[in-house]
Amino acid sequence: MTLSEASTRGAAAVGARGDRTALPPPLLCVDGVTLEYRAPGRVVRATQNVSFDIWEADRFILLGASGCGKSTLLKAVGGFVTPREGRILLEGKPVRGPGPDRVAVFQEFDQLPPWKTVRENVAFPLRISGRLGRKEASERAAHYLEKVGLTRFADAYPHTLSGGMKQRVAIARALAMEPRVLLMDEPFAALDALTRRRMQEELLALWEDVRFTLLFVTHSIEEALIVGNRIALLSPHPGRMRAEINSHAWGLHSGGSPDFQAAANRIHSLLFEDGDAHDGKDRQ
Numbered sequence: 001m002t003l004s005e006a007s008t009r010g011a012a013a014v015g016a017r018g019d020r021t022a023l024p025p026p027l028l029c030v031d032g033v034t035l036e037y038r039a040p041g042r043v044v045r046a047t048q049n050v051s052f053d054i055w056e057a058d059r060f061i062l063l064g065a066s067g068c069g070k071s072t073l074l075k076a077v078g079g080f081v082t083p084r085e086g087r088i089l090l091e092g093k094p095v096r097g098p099g100p101d102r103v104a105v106f107q108e109f110d111q112l113p114p115w116k117t118v119r120e121n122v123a124f125p126l127r128i129s130g131r132l133g134r135k136e137a138s139e140r141a142a143h144y145l146e147k148v149g150l151t152r153f154a155d156a157y158p159h160t161l162s163g164g165m166k167q168r169v170a171i172a173r174a175l176a177m178e179p180r181v182l183l184m185d186e187p188f189a190a191l192d193a194l195t196r197r198r199m200q201e202e203l204l205a206l207w208e209d210v211r212f213t214l215l216f217v218t219h220s221i222e223e224a225l226i227v228g229n230r231i232a233l234l235s236p237h238p239g240r241m242r243a244e245i246n247s248h249a250w251g252l253h254s255g256g257s258p259d260f261q262a263a264a265n266r267i268h269s270l271l272f273e274d275g276d277a278h279d280g281k282d283r284q
């Protein structure tokens with residue numbers, strides 16, 4: 001990767017598609033977003049003036065050090081945190097709160113109610129959101145459980161599943177809602193290395209099949225390169241855009257190659273080299 005490949009949001013998107021005029025409007029627009037947590041006598045600024053656009057079927061990664069505001073950005077897109085400054089638009093409309101058009105998968109294994117079977121876990125949000133009746137919800141649950149390879153476990157309870165299987169259920173549950181954007185907050189970080197790798201493979205295979213739009217948070221450079229087609233690099237706390245990078249050239253089979261290592265090293269220095277000196281320099 002050369003410096004010229006690190007680019008602003010618009011240029012990166014153009015690079016990924018090769019033709020500026022062919023670009024439709026973005027699905028999700030994060031525009032100058034500053035996020036803060038306020039408590040009496042204390043303000044924590046989580047991100048500052050962050051901007052990026054996501055197009056349909058992008059696999060967009062938020063990458064940065066611990067505490068740089070990645071999860072807070074995801075929560076803001078989810079509608080759980082209101083920007084202090086800037087705006088977030090989904091299909092051109094301001095995000096004003098949570099909605100079924102944005103569904104999240106988290107790292108924790110306890111995100112599934114333990115008293116519901118796997119099938120019920122997947123079907124439940126479809127029913128309570130009023131989207132589908134009992135029979136249709138159950139059919140859709142079966143469809144997505146098949147996609148994540150868990151048909152045989154539809155009647156099992158979460159505590160009988162491995163960590164990877166629980167994450168598959170969470171992914172099936174999220175995809176079953178057929179959201180406009182799937183939000184994933186370090187979904188594989190609590191898994192062992194082999195399972196994590198397999199889950200990355202499965203997520204990419206699912207994407208090939210379903211072509212959902214993904215906003216994915218990680219602090220693993222390797223995972224970002226493998227899972228994403230575009231990566232936003234955020235500075236350490238408070239998170240600001242350092243650069244945006246096209247990563248569509250990298251995939252599951254790139255790991256370990258000299259080019260892949262060079263890209264990872266380049267990202268590492270963009271993330272961690274003398275912070276403010278870098279901010280903006282790679283955004284042409």
Ligand SMILES: Nc1ncnc2c1ncn2[C@@H]1O[C@H](COP(=O)(O)OP(=O)(O)OP(=O)(O)O)[C@@H](O)[C@H]1O
Pocket residue numbers: 037038044045046064065066067068069070071072073219237
């Ligand atoms: N509920 C909260 N109240 C106050 N400050 C918070 C709250 N949640 C997060 N923060 C602070 O906001 C900043 C950004 O946190 P956030 O969890 O978004 O970062 P992150 O990049 O996702 O980190 P990690 O990779 O460790 O999960 C941090 O300084 C954190 O301490």
